[in-house]
Amino acid sequence: MYKTDFKNNYLSKDKQKTSLVLCGEAGHGIQTVEGLLTQIFKLGGLNVFATKEYMSRVRGGSNSTQIRVSSKKVLAPVKRIDILIPLDKSALPHLKERISKDTIILGEKEKVSPEQEILDVPFSRVAKEIGNPIFANIVEVGIIAAIFRIKQQIPLECIRKYFSAKGEKITQGNIAAIKRGYELASDLIKKGSLAQLSIPVPDFSQGIQEEILLNGAEAVSLGAISGGCNFISAYPMSPSTGVLIFLSQHTEEFNIIAEQAEDEISAINLALGAWYAGARGMVTTSGGGFALMEEGVSLAGMLELPIVIHLAQRPGPATGL
Template sequence: MRRYSNDISIVFGGAAGQGIQTIASALVSVLKRTGCHVFACTEFMSRVRGGSNSTQVRITGRKRHAYVHRIDFLFALNADALEHLKTRIAPTTIVFADKSQVPSTDEGLLVDAPITSFARQAGNPIYSNTAAVAVALGLLGIPQEGLDNYLREIFAGKGDAVVADNIEAARLGYAFGRQTALREEIEVEIAVEPEKNRPKELLLDGTAAVGIGAVAAGCTFISSYPMSPGTGVLTFLAQRSHEFNIVVDQAEDEISAVNTALGASYAGARAIVTTSGGGFALMEEGISLAGMTEVPLVVHLGQRPGPATGMPTRTEQADLNLVLHAGHGEFPRVILAPGTFAEAILLTQRAFQLADRYQLTAFVLTDQFFLDSTGSMAAAVVKREPIERHIVETDEEYMRYRFTPDGLSPRGVPGYGKGIVKCDSHEHDETGHLTENFETRRRMVEKRLRRIKALAAESLMPELVGGSADAPNIVVAWGSNRGVLEESLDTLQRADLAGLHFSQLYPFNPSVATLLKGKIVTVLENNASGQFADLLHRELAVSTANRILKWTGEPFSVEEVVEALREI
């Protein structure tokens, strides 16, 4: 008997345009409402129609935020889905497909699922997505009532007839799913136990988390040129711009975007730009301008594989060095990389706070896997940090770049006070006038760099995400690899192994070196060279014994991380 209990992997596969993400989104929403722990992640080709895409939905007994290679139930909407996912189909996989369209599979068990026929019976082939969701719910034994309520909400504006037809398609699909789960020749026993009386939770993706953080931070301006996977933050803020008084500028290119944001920040706005690696490459001169003018700026960079166009819809962590060294000259910056949706909300707020306080560029570094993943989080963990503005009212003696013991000059903005707020891309004196005086140049560089020490002192420490701090072997991860590291360590249950997750990548808190002293360090990251491992060595003299690296454009799976750690 095939038994699936507290960790079920359902994958929907098909071509772009077939509604794969629509099906997964509906299923995740219904499962979350019933009290199940759900996590979904997508992989898709860079094309509007065709190709082969898939979305994985995990239903687990405890909260998880990681991708698994295993497929328990595969819904193949076309024949290409089987070829595309063949390396993940095992003898235990049950494949649901219309046998008239999808040939038999060498692995797994193929169940003839006439989903399109159910939709036609309900009145229109367009209801196929509803029928597919219902089959999955019937298979899991989740009451159909939750789906019916969801359909009433979603299609309320389309009239009673559309709602009724969708509910009929759901009835037919659900009945088929229940019958399949009970068939003796298939021998499937599924145990999904939704958690009751769980605190209120939010269902969101990584894009929304970054956007919520920007709104909570008091963001008033965004200027960006669309580039996946960073575009979602632009559309998220644009959709809510009137509600939260955010000025939205879709610029003609990335050069314009960063310079427009700097202009807005100079005038007193809280500004952000969102982009990906290829777009950010065009922004580097603007980042250098921000360093010289000491204008606050937040940059969200959603990573994807490069160089050049690379793989626009895939994931990677290879832009750390890019943001670390972006811009000519030497000037301070902050790099943050959230590992959970709650962290994304908090760290985006922190990025705005640090940019304002230290008059610099703060980076929020994410990736395609993180931004396009969906999961639930407790509403109570969402916190709005106090908004601190470090703007002074100027007087007639005001000097924008006055020398101070901590390197931070009082920041004024035009029109607030009697002073003149001068700004120049040249090296300048305290008043803002350009200068070529060597002594002034020396002091200005020291002034700008002096704040790195203060930044490091308040830098976030890495978080223990598994095992004991006394363990001799430490696995280090950053950004989106937090979830896969947590689950892998939980699977291994080894007393000699622990995990540390870094959400602040630069500058490091000085105490980090002490934390890792004498440990056997393994670094887990999605790039080919081990960029974060190199950074640890360069900044803290921490040597890494092992590097677990992946640069195919796919996220790490729990299975491969567990296997890699066992081999080490």
């Protein structure tokens, strides 16, 4: 059932749980890679658990995503990194405390320090050959899927679905990037490079393909819908914004009113007004935003009005953890 293009001579004996990390600047498409890989792993028959680390900026910084891949259920992140793909020179210094002698680093030699041992994979050069440097992250998706023995048809179908709205030219470019990623993996296997590394790759599990893959914002949103939520107000603040976005995308389907307020004080008062009018309202925010809502919480108590507050915590000085 799980026929693949590769032999398993590069796999380690301890292959039940693998920690895969990608790290680079904001704008490198790390979230796109995470979204595609988690879907590809699930459809391929593997359990996945992904978590993000990102700075408060649109471009630059050192952002990372960890994807745990396993033959069994995964319920939490780990500090350990089994496979690391650094996308810029700041990745290794940023993650140095998590990198061990057993960490396998796949990437481009020019993006790490000269003394660092790395399996050199020319993602950028291959992307330029395809026609656009932006395809580099999809080449990464291809080589990772191939290393984990996923049938090539699965990432190709995911690519077609993910990029269909962006036009045929973009879709075909990304399809070519996936295929080149598989070719790179095949070349590394033939050369024996992967065999020397003993990469930990989990076994496949039956029934995973039919399970639901959700992120935290989607899970909270579906829970709110199930509870009868028909009004949401919020001022965007990561990591709570995903709930507002999800519910805003389904307003007609579930008869929900979604309002982006000018600040958090307005957001909670809008929700209180909705409850007073008979709706089931919710606000979504994070630590600093919730601090601004305190008088609204007091008002809810004084008026004896219910209020549902989704407090999406994030680590940092004075932000709630």
